[in-house]
Amino acid sequence: MCKNSEVILDLPGNIAIHRQNRTVCVDSCIADTIKHLWNKGCQTLGCCCGHGKNNPSIIIPEKYNNIKILAIFLELSQIDKRIWDILQWQLVKVK
DSSP states (O other): OOOSOEEEEEOOHHHHTTOSOSEEEEEGGGHHHHHHHHHTTOOOSEEEOOTTTSOOEEEEOTTOOHHHHHHHHHHHHHHOOSOOEEEEOOOOOOO
16 A cells, blocks of 8 residues: 655656656556556556555546557556556536
8 A cells, every 4th residue: 555655757758748747746656557557658647546545546548449448457457466447538528
């Protein structure tokens, strides 16, 4: 369980091109897993370790289809034995 400590990670080039900031703050207990996903080309829009109350989670872009989501799920299950929640961003326009 993460004790609310965070680390600042440098985004890899394949992820950083989509963001203005080149660094991001991540809960330390999931930092290695997040770095692994980035190195595999998975863009994350947010993540949280769950702080002992919830499953760790990542938020992925809405452009990812079911095949990409399944690939992320399988990758997570190979590198981290915790149960992860994979959430997907959806842009909703309300008038």
